[in-house]
Amino acid sequence: MRSLNTLFIFSASALMCSCQSSAPSKTAETVKDTAITDSKESHYLSQPLVKHIYTADPSAHVFNGRIYIYPSHDTATGIPEDDLGSHFDMKDFHILSMDSVGGLVTDHGVALDIKDIPWAHRQLWAPDAAFANGTYYLYFPVKDNQDIFHIGVATSNVPEGPFKAEKTPIPGSYSIDPCVFRDDDGKFYMYFGGIWGGQLQRWNNNKYDSTKGNRKAEEMAILPRIARLDADMKHFAEPVKEIKLTDEKGNLYKEKDNDRRFFEAAWMHKYEGKYYFSYSTGDTHNLCYAIGDSPYGPFTYKGVILKPVEGWTSHHSIIEKDGKWYLFYHDVQLSGKTYLRNVKVTELHYNEDGSIQTINPSK
């Protein structure tokens, strides 16, 4: 993993060139990464993919044989920390890419700026991406002028952008953390939602109620959401549905089951014909997974993928590349600060029965 510490930064001309093609420019110039340093590398299972900027919420995909990572871009804007995550005050996206895990990482520069999203007010949170119709789609949550999170979409001819945002959010979308999954039959589904600062608790039957607060311990836990995407990838093809996430006996979780109930950061992947729905439990900091037979669920809880990382949030993606499976995740190794995170990757292993081996983020 040592080569991950080497950063490639494009010269201005190379960066412009990279916007036209999915392969990094050969004229990229290697620079010594001295922007951010840390002295406790050996404590961690893996090292930050880049150190020149803070990155979080990595949604990884393989496009044209190359790994593209769509992360949040954390910056310090001086907003005080609170339970609603106001300190996550992000303003743009940088897309990262690499040929293979362990290879050199390219930062493709600003792919989308909040000022170029016509309906956006503040807090550009965790994105995801998809490829269809010869186009790359970037999906992102951001608050509108009423301070309500919705999910927007932007398009590009190349995976690294720059992306052009639609004028309005996806109609019927709400809350945060979109994950767009392509099933084997070519249909795309968006999984989304996040409680507390992600505002999912304010949405019941797809209607917004600003008076709704977090649920009490004995109440049923709030469920993540799904909608199939229309062929144009910019609309939902159906009303948003709840996803049933249950224990081994088929019982839905209560809010007090906060080491297993859904909080945010949904991801979907398929392994040996089964649908693996994974997510963060938020305040208990687990990354868990549950398995089902349909993209809509129900999903039965199976266990923890990643034990709590350093920091408050945990967020991930899972991809297969060249016959190996990888978990992309983040922690706060570089900064020690909740809102200045860094993305990482490690290999993920399945057992014979399809269960996932739990990963410990520290050694």
Ligand code: FUB
């Ligand atoms: O990055 C802002 C928020 O923090 C994300 O939307 C959540 O998943 C958590 O990682």
